[in-house]
Amino acid sequence: MLKKQLIMEKALELFSEQGFEATSVQQITERCGISKGAFYLSFKTKDELLISMVEYYLQQFVTDVDQVVRSSLSKDIILVEFYKSIFQAFKNHAASARVFFNEKVLLTKKELFQKIIAYDVEMSKSIIYMLEQLYQDELHETKYDVMYCIKGFMKSYSELFIFSDIPLDLDQLAKSLAEKTEIIARHTTIPFITEELVQLTAKPCNEELSQESLLGLIDQHLDGIEDTIERESLELLKYQVENPTYSKPILKGLIENIRLKRDYRWVAYVIAKYFNI
Amino acid sequence: MLKKQLIMEKALELFSEQGFEATSVQQITERCGISKGAFYLSFKTKDELLISMVEYYLQQFVTDVDQVVRSSLSKDIILVEFYKSIFQAFKNHAASARVFFNEKVLLTKKELFQKIIAYDVEMSKSIIYMLEQLYQDELHETKYDVMYCIKGFMKSYSELFIFSDIPLDLDQLAKSLAEKTEIIARHTTIPFITEELVQLTAKPCNEELSQESLLGLIDQHLDGIEDTIERESLELLKYQVENPTYSKPILKGLIENIRLKRDYRWVAYVIAKYFNI
DNA sequence: TATACTAATGACTAATCGGTCATTTGTCAA
DNA sequence: TTGACAAATGACCGATTAGTCATTAGTATA
Numbered sequence: 083m084l085k086k087q088l089i090m091e092k093a094l095e096l097f098s099e100q101g102f103e104a105t106s107v108q109q110i111t112e113r114c115g116i117s118k119g120a121f122y123l124s125f126k127t128k129d130e131l132l133i134s135m136v137e138y139y140l141q142q143f144v145t146d147v148d149q150v151v152r153s154s155l156s157k158d159i160i161l162v163e164f165y166k167s168i169f170q171a172f173k174n175h176a177a178s179a180r181v182f183f184n185e186k187v188l189l190t191k192k193e194l195f196q197k198i199i200a201y202d203v204e205m206s207k208s209i210i211y212m213l214e215q216l217y218q219d220e221l222h223e224t225k226y227d228v229m230y231c232i233k234g235f236m237k238s239y240s241e242l243f244i245f246s247d248i249p250l251d252l253d254q255l256a257k258s259l260a261e262k263t264e265i266i267a268r269h270t271t272i273p274f275i276t277e278e279l280v281q282l283t284a285k286p287c288n289e290e291l292s293q294e295s296l297l298g299l300i301d302q303h304l305d306g307i308e309d310t311i312e313r314e315s316l317e318l319l320k321y322q323v324e325n326p327t328y329s330k331p332i333l334k335g336l337i338e339n340i341r342l343k344r345d346y347r348w349v350a351y352v353i354a355k356y357f358n359i
Numbered sequence: 360m361l362k363k364q365l366i367m368e369k370a371l372e373l374f375s376e377q378g379f380e381a382t383s384v385q386q387i388t389e390r391c392g393i394s395k396g397a398f399y400l401s402f403k404t405k406d407e408l409l410i411s412m413v414e415y416y417l418q419q420f421v422t423d424v425d426q427v428v429r430s431s432l433s434k435d436i437i438l439v440e441f442y443k444s445i446f447q448a449f450k451n452h453a454a455s456a457r458v459f460f461n462e463k464v465l466l467t468k469k470e471l472f473q474k475i476i477a478y479d480v481e482m483s484k485s486i487i488y489m490l491e492q493l494y495q496d497e498l499h500e501t502k503y504d505v506m507y508c509i510k511g512f513m514k515s516y517s518e519l520f521i522f523s524d525i526p527l528d529l530d531q532l533a534k535s536l537a538e539k540t541e542i543i544a545r546h547t548t549i550p551f552i553t554e555e556l557v558q559l560t561a562k563p564c565n566e567e568l569s570q571e572s573l574l575g576l577i578d579q580h581l582d583g584i585e586d587t588i589e590r591e592s593l594e595l596l597k598y599q600v601e602n603p604t605y606s607k608p609i610l611k612g613l614i615e616n617i618r619l620k621r622d623y624r625w626v627a628y629v630i631a632k633y634f635n636i
Numbered sequence: 637t638a639t640a641c642t643a644a645t646g647a648c649t650a651a652t653c654g655g656t657c658a659t660t661t662g663t664c665a666a
Numbered sequence: 667t668t669g670a671c672a673a674a675t676g677a678c679c680g681a682t683t684a685g686t687c688a689t690t691a692g693t694a695t696a
């Protein structure tokens with residue numbers, strides 16, 4: 083488990099420097115100080131490493147954003163906090179951003195393409211949720227356009243973090259973009275993105291979350307957990323997935339216990355979705 | 360000369376399908392119906408092909424945009440025409456857009472990285488020119504932010520063309536984005552992107568920091584400074600660059616004085632780098 | 637037809653790739 | 667100290683790569 087982490091970290095460095103195709107397994111193992119054979123004990127193929135990395139780093143990003151959006155911050159600061167967290171993430175994980183937001187290869191491998199679209203859809207859902215909280219019915223026609231604008235702001239301004247290390251005032255940036263978002267939301271009258279269009283671009287990943295796949299995901303995470311509270315919480319939740327009896331507050335509490343552990347935020351996120359929390 | 364064209368076209372198809380690294384010269388020559396040797400009569404290496412392609416296709420794109428911007432269209436339709444031409448280009452050249460806006464490899468080869476930045480700078484100049492024509496002095500503070508927003512809109516909405524072939528109403532899209540741009544330009548009050556910042560991103564400053572260039576940078580900033588404390592701090596620092604005598608804590612203090620001024624954070628950052636603080 | 641020249645070929649090389657597996661090393665209990 | 671087992675190694679494999687070059691095909695002139 084620790085070996086996997088090491089490989090993913092060093093591989094991220096190399097991919098961000100050279101790209102995926104241009105980086106050899108040899109180079110990765112050299113930087114890790116392990117042998118080639120050891121690499122293949124952790125990952126069946128080089129592609130499997132890439133898939134694991136996409137899952138690991140994009141899960142982190144999506145859950146980070148969702149956490150801010152679902153937090154009960156007051157309406158007048160939630161946009162600022164949203165942007166602050168986004169760009170804080172870009173600043174802290176510039177390397178992974180470089181890889182996962184610019185690697186063409188990711189999009190030529192179908193399996194990964196679908197995965198990345200799926201995470202993009204999750205991100206879009208979070209943004210839409212935030213907009214609905216902020217503006218309720220005021221936006222019904224232009225909701226998706228505002229979302230596209232927000233994603234555009236992210237893409238455009240994030241280059242400042244990804245391609246240079248100029249020191250930037252995150253607060254000022256967040257305030258500036260929050261204002262722009264507010265302005266767009268309040269004044270836009272000509273919509274272009276329809277719900278139908280969003281559905282079309284999101285197409286391949288509408289699979290419902292099956293109980294089986296969720297149980298599998300939970301089992302996978304139960305393996306590596308040590309702290310008793312978290313372990314028991316997750317076991318209880320697993321049981322609840324099969325036989326739901328607890329009330330929502332209790333479920334939410336158990337999920338929050340899980341969410342505290344760094345690498346378990348994703349499984350928490352998925353369980354919360356399963357119970358509609 | 361015609362041969363070169365053929366190779367670039369077929370290579371573009373393959374790069375857009377598989378990416379640059381994953382495409383072999385053999386594949387390119389097969390699709391062209393020529394031999395491997397013939398390829399190397401047109402291009403010395405595979406990299407040279409890529410460089411030629413970047414130049415060819417990005418030049419086309421940049422000049423297309425500039426032509427619209429410099430045309431003497433009336434103010435009330437120029438934004439719509441601008442967006443229409445942009446997305447028409449994305450629609451017609453989805454393949455090259457896929458390659459040149461998403462290929463990570465381009466950014467790992469230094470020569471290409473600089474070239475792409477240079478074209479991006481040209482594009483930025485065109486947009487700024489258009490904004491100046493449209494709004495004259497009304498925008499002086501937020502000009503660069505509006506430019507970043509426009510580029511964000513392009514990035515976000517262009518995905519509709521690049522990753523799917525859904526039939527879209529270009530006129531409606533252009534109108535919608537023109538309105539958004541107008542709204543942003545008219546209402547934004549909190550700027551973030553300064554001219555200084557634009558300059559910095561235009562010149563990737565990986566080069567070692569020479570004493571001379573630093574002194575030049577300081578002189579440049581001394582011109583516009585008024586507050587006596589900041590001014591004296593910067594003058595002292597300039598003297599220290601030539602004759603270092605102060606201790607690090609004193610230098611750090613002086614640098615922090617500078618950093619307080621909004622547009623001087625970069626020079627503070629550079630001086631700190633110079634003194635290893 | 638003979639000559640001279642360029643354009644085009646594809647078998648070839650040396651290097652590197654992802655991936656395998658017989659072997660060695662390290663770590664336990666007995 | 668021994669033996670059993672898992673972890674780790676790196677030489678090795680077949681496949682593929684970018685790039686070369688002796689050879690051939692095509693063409694224009696004499």
